[in-house]
Amino acid sequence: MDDLDRRQFLKLGGAGVAGAVYVSGLWPQRVFGASTGVEDFGFVQLSDTHWGFGDPSVNPDFAGTLEKAVASVNGLRRRPDFVVFTGDLTHTTDDGDERRRRLARFREIVGALQVKSVRFMPGEHDASLDRGAAFTEFFGDTHYVFDHKGVHFVVLDNVSDPTGSLGDAQLAWLRDDLATRDKAQPIIVLTHRPLFDLAPQWDWATRDGAQALEALVPFEYVTVFYGHIHQEHHHTTGHIAHHSAKSLIFPLPAPMSVPKKAPIPWNPARPYDGLGFRSVQTTHHAEDTTLVEWPVAKVSR
Amino acid sequence: MTSRLLCAWVLAASVGLAAPAHGADRVIRVTAKRFEYAPAEITLRRGEPVVLELTSLDRDHGFRCDELGLRADVKPGEVTRVRLVPQQVGRFPFACDVFCGDGHEDMAGEIDVVE
Numbered sequence: 001m002d003d004l005d006r007r008q009f010l011k012l013g014g015a016g017v018a019g020a021v022y023v024s025g026l027w028p029q030r031v032f033g034a035s036t037g038v039e040d041f042g043f044v045q046l047s048d049t050h051w052g053f054g055d056p057s058v059n060p061d062f063a064g065t066l067e068k069a070v071a072s073v074n075g076l077r078r079r080p081d082f083v084v085f086t087g088d089l090t091h092t093t094d095d096g097d098e099r100r101r102r103l104a105r106f107r108e109i110v111g112a113l114q115v116k117s118v119r120f121m122p123g124e125h126d127a128s129l130d131r132g133a134a135f136t137e138f139f140g141d142t143h144y145v146f147d148h149k150g151v152h153f154v155v156l157d158n159v160s161d162p163t164g165s166l167g168d169a170q171l172a173w174l175r176d177d178l179a180t181r182d183k184a185q186p187i188i189v190l191t192h193r194p195l196f197d198l199a200p201q202w203d204w205a206t207r208d209g210a211q212a213l214e215a216l217v218p219f220e221y222v223t224v225f226y227g228h229i230h231q232e233h234h235h236t237t238g239h240i241a242h243h244s245a246k247s248l249i250f251p252l253p254a255p256m257s258v259p260k261k262a263p264i265p266w267n268p269a270r271p272y273d274g275l276g277f278r279s280v281q282t283t284h285h286a287e288d289t290t291l292v293e294w295p296v297a298k299v300s301r
Numbered sequence: 302m303t304s305r306l307l308c309a310w311v312l313a314a315s316v317g318l319a320a321p322a323h324g325a326d327r328v329i330r331v332t333a334k335r336f337e338y339a340p341a342e343i344t345l346r347r348g349e350p351v352v353l354e355l356t357s358l359d360r361d362h363g364f365r366c367d368e369l370g371l372r373a374d375v376k377p378g379e380v381t382r383v384r385l386v387p388q389q390v391g392r393f394p395f396a397c398d399v400f401c402g403d404g405h406e407d408m409a410g411e412i413d414v415v416e
Contacts, residue, residue, distance in 0.1 A: 092403045128400035162361065162400040163374075201367045203398055259394070261406060 039149040042281035044073055044080040044115075045190075047227030048247035050125060051109070052102040053091040058250045058263045061271070066109050068296050069248050069277055074114045076294075080279060081148065083115050086227035086245060087123030087159060087192030089135075096134060099126075103138045119146070123192040123228060124159040132160035143170055145177055152181060156191040158206040164193055165207040175215050186221040193228045194244065196237050199255040204229055213237055229255070230263075231274065232293055243291065246276040272296040326350045326384065333375045333397065334358040336404035344413045345387050353383040366395035366412060374399070387414040 049066050059065060073083065090102035103126070110118060120139040127135045132142045142157035154174065158166050166174075181187075189195070195209035206212070216222045222240045230247035231254070250263040251274030267273050272295060279292045331353055332339050345351055355364055355375045362375040364383070368391075373381045375397075397408035 092400075094402060124400040129402060159400075163363070164398070164400070200398070201365060201394070201396060203400070260409070 040282065041081045041149045042078060042279055043148075044076070044083045045086060045225050045245050045278045045280065046073070046083060046248060047086040047245040047277075048088040048123065048230055048249060049085070049106065050088055050091040050247070050249040051106040052093060052098075053249050057265065059266055062249060065248050065272070065275065065296055066106075067112075068272075070110060070112050072294060072296065073277065074112070076279065078279075078281065080115055082117040082119060083110075083113055084119045084190055084225070085110070085121070086190055086225060087121050088125045088227060088247075089120065089123070090126050091249075092125040092129060094129065096130060099130070099134045100137070103134060107138055119153075119155065119190070121155050121157065121190060121192060122159050124162065124164070127157070127160045128162040131162075132157065135160075143173070151186045151188055154187060154189045156189060156195075156212060158191055158193045158195070158209065163207055164203060164205065166209070166212055171208065171211050171215070174212060178215055178219070181219075183218050184220050187216065187219050187223075189216065189222065189224040191224065191226050194226055194235075194242060195224055196235065196242060198229065198233070198235070202255065202261045204255060213240060216240060225278075225280075232278075243278075245278050246274065246293065248275055248277065248296065251275060326352045328352045328354055330354045330356075331364075332356055332358050333362040333364070333408075335360065335401050336397075336408040338364075338395075338397075338408070338410045341410035342413060343410065344415060345385075347387055347390050347414055347416055350384065350386045353385070355381045355383065360401060361399050362401055362408070363398035364395060365398040366393055368393040369395075369412060371395070372398070387412070390414050390416055 046069060051066060053059070053062055056062065089106050090099065093099050093102065122132055122135040122142050127142065135142060142160050144155050146153050154177065156166060156174070157170065158164055161167055193206045194204055195206050195212055198204040217238060217240070224240060224242045225245065226242065227245050229244050230250060230252035231244065232246055233244040235242045252261060253264060264274060276293055276295045279294065281290050281292070327349065329343060329351055331343065333355065334357065355373055356379060357375045357377040359377060364371065364373045364375050369385060369387065371383055371385065373383055375381055391414055393412045393414065395410050395412060397405060401408065
């Protein structure tokens with residue numbers, strides 16, 4: 001497994017307002033193949049919004065950051081086909097009624113997104129204490145598939161089991177889903193925790209994630225987008241690329257870079273630093289596929 | 302209360318090979334509850350075989366110490382035994398790796414191996 005060398009593919013957006021742009025043509029493996037019938041489309045990934053978190057020393061705008069991000073998504077010049085939230089929609093609570101109030105308010109806020117479709121999946125804060133019961137009431141299944149313009153999307157749930165596992169039943173479901181598919185069809189996996197062992201001591205892993213990756217290996221074009229670690233991170237396992245998203249509540253330190261994992265404090269000189277969301281835009285020409293990291297605040301684009 | 306012997310995966314470089322507990326091994330009982338271990342600091346002597354007896358007082362927890370190659374599920378009503386023979390002096394953090402609520406991130410401790 002290799003960490004991608006950021007210098008190999010980082011390009012900065014114009015005048016510092018557009019965020020960092022990542023071009024897939026420079027990746028070890030393309031996100032999409034040029035001959036796979038993939039049509040032009042884009043989607044936006046938001047993650048780890050932790051609605052209900054309320055520590056002003058960590059994020060004094062804890063009540064407003066999500067709404068700002070929604071406004072920023074709505075302000076994108078190129079409207080995404082859909083939006084995905086890769087888990088930890090809400091901050092955990094022992095109170096099931098409060099958890100439902102948080103999920104309801106979250107759903108209300110993101111209802112302002114001006115897109116045709118929004119896809120959800122849980123994080124451990126949403127689902128680990130009740131094995132996904134409340135999440136399911138609001139957003140339906142915790143794992144599912146859908147297809148969009150030639151790409152097969154697989155949403156995996158590695159949080160409803162508090163051990164951070166997919167479990168045998170979901171792995172069997174995944175293998176069944178993949179069994180009949182063309183190995184050249186591009187696959188995008190959406191999940192909360194990393195499927196590889198990024199930092200198990202920090203819970204940055206999926207216990208049986210290797211089995212999911214093993215099932216995906218025969219496919220030519222596989223990319224995983226995930227959240228959980230509250231920072232952008234790029235990694236490959238074999239030919240499979242893994243991209244984590246920033247949070248929309250607080251950033252976390254680089255993997256194992258400090259003795260104890262804790263939120264990076266708010267910097268008044270650089271508000272919202274380390275927070276943001278991502279857009280993914282592809283065309284049938286693989287070299288044009290880009291990941292763009294956007295800041296929370298609405299900017300000119 | 303049921304009991305079981307954990308077949309922990311072991312890094313031979315830092316601890317001795319796991320083996321069935323011997324009657325003479327020193328036993329250290331460790332309890333887990335949201336969001337703490339007791340004791341949170343466990344002092345061991347290098348080369349001395351010990352058995353950690355782990356149990357939970359409330360719900361499922363985990364016990365993970367990557368540097369010593371230890372990982373165990375810690376459940377209420379069960380005793381999970383982890384035998385180790387530390388070979389390396391130092392402080393080795395351990396933490397819960399089964400999400401247990403708002404405070405899970407703080408559920409941690411250290412094994413301090415001394416000469």
